[in-house]
Amino acid sequence: MLSSAPFECPSGLLAHAQQHLPLKTAVVNAEKETVMTSAKLATEHNLIEPILVGDAGAINSIATAINWDIGKFTVVDAGSEIEAAKLSVGLARSGEVFALMKGHIHSETLMQEALQRKQGIRLKRRPSHAFYMTVPGNEQGICITDAVINVLPRVKQKIEIARNVIELMHALGTPKPRVAMISGTELLTPEMPSSMDAAEVVKAAESGALPGAEIAGPMSLDVAISEQAATIKGVNNAVAGKADVLLVPNLEAGEILFKQMVYSMSATAAGLVLGMKVPIMLTSRADPPEARLASAALASVYVAHRDL
Amino acid sequence: MLSSAPFECPSGLLAHAQQHLPLKTAVVNAEKETVMTSAKLATEHNLIEPILVGDAGAINSIATAINWDIGKFTVVDAGSEIEAAKLSVGLARSGEVFALMKGHIHSETLMQEALQRKQGIRLKRRPSHAFYMTVPGNEQGICITDAVINVLPRVKQKIEIARNVIELMHALGTPKPRVAMISGTELLTPEMPSSMDAAEVVKAAESGALPGAEIAGPMSLDVAISEQAATIKGVNNAVAGKADVLLVPNLEAGEILFKQMVYSMSATAAGLVLGMKVPIMLTSRADPPEARLASAALASVYVAHRDL
Structure with a gap:
């Protein structure tokens, strides 16, 4: 009962997002190939301008391996997934990035940092996912x-x-x-x-x-x-x-x-977490690249609208 | 995002059911054309032998209208949907039928009668639907x-x-x-x-x-x-x-x-209610005829197995 049709990132959503400047986005714990590939794809489609947070050595060597020149992007070194989450949330709190993209990190760990009353990026609203x-x-x-x-x-x-x-x-x-x-x-x-x-x-x-x-x-x-x-x-x-x-x-x-x-x-x-200072693209290990790309496009459209 | 493919009653299930004798089934409040058509279809496929419970006048005139000779089947006259439920559950309790088919009656009304501690058809099991x-x-x-x-x-x-x-x-x-x-x-x-x-x-x-x-x-x-x-x-x-x-x-x-x-x-x-003295085929007004037929086949297979 499974479909074998190929996934498609909706072109209308993509075109809509591409009307805006690339969204400054912290990629939270980027140190895995699937994460880096997703970030590369979203960057190449002009959806995001990434700040890559995680083990800097691993990030640089994966970049070389997947043939991605990250020389013009910031890499923020982090020693653990919790540190990557803290640093990424900090970048959002201080206004250096306008979105978070979940990398190689458990959703619970990322959300726990994001939801912290003082250090996090809560608003006076209830966060929800769509x-x-x-x-x-x-x-x-x-x-x-x-x-x-x-x-x-x-x-x-x-x-x-x-x-x-x-x-x-x-x-x-x-x-x-x-x-x-x-x-x-x-x-x-x-x-x-x-x-x-x-x-x-x-x-x-x-x-x-x-x-x-x-x-x-x-x-x-x-x-x-x-x-x-x-x-x-x-x-x-x-x-x-x-x-x-x-x-x-x-x-x-x-x-x-x-x-x-x-x-x-x-x-x-x-998919996005809504109702916070910045949207969070939460992806699952089993998600296809098209879903990751579409999430970045959705985040871009959402942020552009909120800033109007 | 809706499918336009035609529904199919699975032929394997149908063939499996047809290895057994038609299942004596009370059709609970049969006095509507969609109900009578479903009962006719299941009868013609040798899945059930119906007892038609409901307004006898209406049942007979619908039978004529849909060109179904119900002369050899029992019609039990009932003045209301509650009475139809009571009479049908009674037929199951006394062993005159081995299944119930929901007709023009709310599921809650039928289940309420079926679940009555003394007058109903409960076993020492929890009923559930599959x-x-x-x-x-x-x-x-x-x-x-x-x-x-x-x-x-x-x-x-x-x-x-x-x-x-x-x-x-x-x-x-x-x-x-x-x-x-x-x-x-x-x-x-x-x-x-x-x-x-x-x-x-x-x-x-x-x-x-x-x-x-x-x-x-x-x-x-x-x-x-x-x-x-x-x-x-x-x-x-x-x-x-x-x-x-x-x-x-x-x-x-x-x-x-x-x-x-x-x-x-x-x-x-x-769909069937399981874990009772007899299975109940619960159908919805929006169900296609194929689903009603498949429910009757499923009931037949289920009852034959329980009787082994």
Whole structure:
């Protein structure tokens, strides 16, 4: 049941990002070949201007091995993955870089440093993660949030997750994104807390908490993405059948959805941590280069929009 | 991102079911055309011998309208959907039927009657739901459980969900099914309770609680279904990369996974409630006829195995 179609970095997103100057980006613990190759690719596409943080000796020898002239870029020597994280977060805090790219480091380690109250890059907002998913041959993407950071968010956190993703969608050029509050049902039932949460988020949106978007739910995935399913189930609102954003009930649901799209449809998952001083491109060891490139493009578009 | 490939009832499953006598099945509130059409289809494929429960007048006139001679089948008159549920569950309790097929009735209403301690068809087991998913042109299916009944099961319930689906896999001819305990991570982390649950279920299995199966986890979806992802992530066990069963962390995660497979891959979802006196074919209004037919085939195979 696996797709064998090649992954594609969406050309529209790439072109959009390339309208802006390369994004100054700290590559956190760059000392592995896959990381260096990703950073090289993003640099060659004019998406980032890297500062390579990690074991300087290893970084320089990998650069030679992959035939990448890094003479004009800064290399910051770090003795461990934690030190690389601290130094990279410091560069973001002081305004020397405008994005972080996860290198050879555990996400938890990087996020722990980034989230430190005093030394980190928190804002007075809740950080959340969003994937911008595209499939080969189709430039129209769909967002999944939060499949990475917030494990079991409740109403208040879901409102903040929505706010973060709405900002991202605005950056992508969708002025009024359609956000589907996904649950296992269209009915309000206390036995399924995600359905109750969804209704409360919609209510908050109706009171003005989430401007610049259409929010509806609870709805199941089929109603969100298929106009036919919405019609059969008699769900008629501005979001049903044409959602731009799937706000999932919990992390595992989002994780499964995004992975299923990657493995069954060769979807490219561009992913960012949002709502912090700078976005963080979190990639997984199993991610294809196209997803890493798309994440850098997404970060560029996001930062350019925030700076306006 | 929707698939336009036609749905297929897997021919292997159909042939397997047709080795057995038609399954005596109560169709619960049959008084709608889509329900009658499904029952007719399953009858014509020798999968079921229906008892049609619901408004007898409506049932007879729909039969005429869809050109189905129901003269040799029993029609049980019922004045409401609740009465239809009560009567159908009664037929199962007394051994007159060996399966229930959901008709024009809410799943909650039907399940409420079925689950009644005294009047229902409970066993001393926890009921759970399993989908047997197949994609066009591929007879090899994969099970998703539980995407319908158990909203947020913890360890004890997950062991019972596993036991039920293992029995189903045995019925399908897989003597040692590979069950993946799905989480959002391969690591054990208290911040993601599903990962801790998964490890406990695996431990129980190692102590002999779940014979006739290979159980492993926690693992994310990609590790469960892709040998390449399992290799990249260094996960090496009997299940990784070749799972027969995806035991999902919670209902919404399973719901999203099965819907995504239906809408992006034209997967056929055959679904049954397991672990009760008789299986219940639960279908949704938006299900295609192929999924209804496959559910009847699955019920037939399941009941034949249990009777051995």
